[in-house]
Amino acid sequence: MSALAYLTHMGRVRGLTTSAAVSRAHRLLDRLTLVGGKSAPPRSLSKGNAQKVALAQALLVEPGLLVLDEPWSGLDADAHGVLAEIMTEVADAGGTVIFTDHRESVTRARASRTYTVAKGRIALSEPETVATAHRPSVDVTFTVPDSGAAPRDLAWEGLPGVLAVGRAATAVTVQVEREATDALLFTALRHGWSVMQVLGRSVQDHHLSKATMKGSIR
Amino acid sequence: MIALIRYTFATALHTQRYLAPVLVFTALMGVLTVNGSGPLPPAYASSAGALFVGSTWLTIALMSLDDAPQRAIVVVSSGRSLKVLLAAIGTALTSCLVLMVFGLFFPLWVGDYEVVTAVDLLLGLEAQLTCALVGIAIGVLCSRLVFRRQGYALVAALALVMVTLFVKGMPPVNRLFNLMATTPDSAKLLAPTGGMLAIAAVILAGFTAVTQYIVSHKE
Incomplete structure (x- = not known):
């Protein structure tokens, strides 16, 4: 099944009409610049491009809560910016984005609140202004x-x-x-x-x- | 629900997981009904038997189309895991309806039967539907959702199929086959076959509920 067909099916499952699901899938794949073609099966895509399909699937219907586990890993540099834009758009539309990343610089630059997981405990990190100042x-x-x-x-x-x-x-x-x-x-x-x-x-x-x-x- | 059934159908077609069970069904039909003659009920018992085995295998294949992460995505997208389970059952049932048409007319094409009436066809439909429902029920229970290891699922499915087919007088499948083998008049078989169909529907509902209970506790 092609990436486009898969997204169309998922869109329908989430309650969209076929035409709305198709156009939304086209828009998202174009925006994320899927390399390999919309007609390629997701299994045949590289990790980064399969991740783009997975991300598009999560965004078919505007999410109230978007949970992303290391979303930048495997993505090409061009898609980094698009992903950040998408995260901002979800937040601006009243949604919440929760994401994980190993790099402090990434979480500090993009999150309004960061938590650190260490030794089985979750702790609220110090405010970003203090962290970046040093x-x-x-x-x-x-x-x-x-x-x-x-x-x-x-x-x-x-x-x-x-x-x-x-x-x-x-x-x-x-x-x-x-x-x-x-x-x-x-x-x-x-x-x-x-x-x-x-x-x-x-x-x-x-x-x-x-x-x-x-x-x-x- | 229709969207989920369409998704399940599309995945089954692309992965070609339907091929083996459909081939087994057609092979059994060929072996059991070619050159048949005399009254139709025994021939339709053969069609129903072939569909019983085919529907069990097809349902197991349909229930195992998605790996665990993909299934989780579909469940989240649809909102409830029960909907995904019912969609798989709906897909299996729709596929069986297509196979039923083949099971209904193939014996007439390759055999030489006395008189074919609408009652004969109705009986064939009832018998096949009964076996399809029980086959789907066994397939649902013996799927990857319940058995983590495919080997155990296969052994459980084989055991249930054997018990259902060969334990003498056991409703609905064995009892149905006995009735159809010994009673040549289709009209007299309609009511008892209807009873077996009702039992099969109850079995499917029960096995579905048990599977959903296990799945919801695992998830």
Whole structure:
């Protein structure tokens, strides 16, 4: 059974009409840029793409509670941003997103509240503002290149390690954790952005707005 | 429910898990009814017997289509595990209805029977439906949902099929076959076969309830 047919069946099971299920499945698979084709059976897809089908299945009907177990593992860099956007949309629509991840930088950047599981106990982590204040970060400014094709749009907030984003007419300044800087540069360059400035910060020097990282996920 | 049945059908078709039980059914039909002659009830007893074995195997296959994580996804999507179980039963029953048409007309095509009346056909339908319901009931109980290990499920299913087929005078299947083998008049068999059909429906309801109880406690 193809990924599209599978999602259509699941949509119908969840109460959608056939046409609504088909169009929703198309939209979600297009948005998540399923590699391998919509007509490929989910079993034949790679881990990351099978994960995209699973994610699309969870989103066929707007979820009130979305539980994701390490959702970024296996996903390609482009899908990272889309996933973060989707999580934000679910939260904005009044839903709750619960997700797990081994990387503190990811949970801190995206969750409004984080819990740590250690030695069989769950504990509420310290507030993110306190945690981030002690971590070294880098401000990277990207700009639209003078010549060549216009850069493709990126969901900066969703990329790993991104702490804050400031936007201008033709430039974007991203505050990113130092260990995630190389990955950010690589992704941005692949999307056609040009690097204008890379500036390391001291731990006390946090002047960029953190509005984008707070309260996006309830 | 229709969406779930469609999903189960689609999965069965794509995985081709229906092939073996359907082949067994057609092979049994060929062996048991080719060149038949005389009154029709014994021939329809053979059709019902073939469907009994085929429906048991088909139901076990349908109940095991999804692995445990996928089944959990379907249960969450549909809201209740009972709905998923009933959908599998509905799919098995619908498939058996298709096989019944074959079981009803194949003996007439390959055999040489005296007079064929509407009552004969009705009796054939009743007998096959009775066996299909009992077969589905055994298939439901001996599925992966109840038995974690396929080997145990197979042994349990074989044991139940043997007991149901061969314990003398045991309703509904063995009693039905005895009646149909010894009474050539279809009209006289309609009422007792109806009784067996009712017993088969009760058995299916009971086995479904037991399976659902076990499944809900496991989940």
